[in-house]
Amino acid sequence: MKAKATLKNISSLLGISISTVSRALSDHPDISATTKLKVRELAEMLDYEPNSYAVYLRTNASKVLGLIVEDISNNFYDSVISAIEKETRKIGYSLLILQSSNDPEIEQSCIRLCKYNRAAGIFIALSSSGTDMAPFRKLEENGTHIVFMDKVPDDEGFDKVAMNDVRAAVIAADALLEKKHETIFALFGDKEFSITRNREKAFTEQVSKLSSGTKLLTGYAKDRISAREQTRLALDSQERPDALFCMSDEILAGAIKAVQSSGLRIPEDIAIIGISNGYIPTLFSPEITYVETSGHALGIQAFESMMNHLNGLTNPISVEVPVRLVRAGSL
Amino acid sequence: MKAKATLKNISSLLGISISTVSRALSDHPDISATTKLKVRELAEMLDYEPNSYAVYLRTNASKVLGLIVEDISNNFYDSVISAIEKETRKIGYSLLILQSSNDPEIEQSCIRLCKYNRAAGIFIALSSSGTDMAPFRKLEENGTHIVFMDKVPDDEGFDKVAMNDVRAAVIAADALLEKKHETIFALFGDKEFSITRNREKAFTEQVSKLSSGTKLLTGYAKDRISAREQTRLALDSQERPDALFCMSDEILAGAIKAVQSSGLRIPEDIAIIGISNGYIPTLFSPEITYVETSGHALGIQAFESMMNHLNGLTNPISVEVPVRLVRAGSL
DNA sequence: AATATTTCCGCAAACCTTTGCATATCAAAT
């Protein structure tokens, strides 16, 4: 195992001082052009890499960011992560991606790891709604900036970035009601999450506002299996819905299986609309019309919030990421 | 911004030396029980976290691992990453996840970032097949262990972990030919990748071995769109296939859309089998039978290889991750 | 020719931790 090149190393080889080498490499005006050249050449030759640990120790400015989500294998968060990773790398920072598995205890250990790495900031999608905010306040006090993503807390005083849930639900209702429908079956996620409540409220209100004659059936599913089962029951029932709204990919994936095995035609027998990042809806034929909540856009926004703070902007900002309708053949 | 607690900090507060504090916290036998207690209590109170950068500088043993894949948003790699992240965190290490975007140049900058962080090891799924191995040899010389995953180089002398491609293709052929089929349409990925060639060779050989009467049509698709188009053509052609083999999720996703819009029934009119991590095949009704190439299993294996090396095992090992048939309703 | 100014470079401290070695205290053994 070869010894790593160091400043000391280079300086003694060149017969100059360590500080001169350091300054030469960082293009300090005090150093002459000729010296800079010599130093740079040798550094190149020896494959010199500054020791980031020593740098941190001296400067106290870490170049690592943390990111905590419940699971990397999630086709919304993966695009959020993908965006943030690219941006982070672009500015020469390192990103620590951690999975909380939706468990507050694991979430804590993820945070500990961020602290251990002296992360300058943490992006986090909260695991559960009733999380204790005290640790996060402490983190901020200690100089670790927090940006909450997607599932954001109600507390003021933090940077937050979330999809515009209300708008998404309204757009979905609008699109669905462009054509007349007798009965809409609207399938939502876990009632515990505020995201569910927001979307349900907005969707319901918009439907009754636009078309008070339309019957609205509502269901809640915690997972794909349950979504499938409830959809099956609805389709078999007396008042078979002729329109289906799914508030998330997970829900959509379950519901559409029920539709497929029912033999009903999309959109002739039943219209479908979802809220999605865009991957799942394109897997089927016809493709499903959806309101796009772009993970990529959310990631970019979150990163921007982080940068703003790291560059000195101090007042916390709450951002809503815009959504848009993507039309396909399911309406 | 509060000042971080340090050993010096604690030591002066307690009126004892830094070394004593350090040893007390690491449970060194030289330190008396009473001192240990006092130190631990204060450390707890002050929220002391050892400064990992200082630790590294002193011990020269970094606790970070790097991982490079083309894209995090990939429903095979995401499960690989998920597994490795959890294992890495379990041993108190930090994982740096980086995306090469299938670009050798970006791949190099990812590697630079790993070097900058003094990663003890790097997991990597190569971006292109004809990659120059020299940088990786150099990395090993400098003490950074490399574990190649999935798309592994031919070179000897490296740790490698890959799916058992040949076996996967053979199992798929076996399962497909349990029932008689007139014409099989087998759709593969980019011919450039050795993974494609391996799977094609194995599949073709097995088909002709088991059932020389069966007609085998072969196609190559670089993406989903192309897979869909080729499948559509095949289904519209004179000799419509009654069986379909898709070598990957991407291919399957495209092909199945063509099948769905053709109106053909699965499996009555056409049987389908794929090779997959398991997510995509369960989205449809009936669910698609597939040979499981588990990203999770691959991740676990890769991590194990890394650990073996970090614990002193030096000779490089090449591991093939086993695959298995998951039966559903598409055959 | 003396002084002022610029240009270039080195000294040394500090960041926080780990660890080999020395030291101090006290009890037990001679």
Added chain:
DNA sequence: ATTTGATATGCAAAGGTTTGCGGAAATATT
């Protein structure tokens, strides 16, 4: 009373970097 041994603690160096300050040499100014 002296030595031995064990127990508990401290000293100081090292790891690689950045940076304020001081200083020597070269150049410019009077």
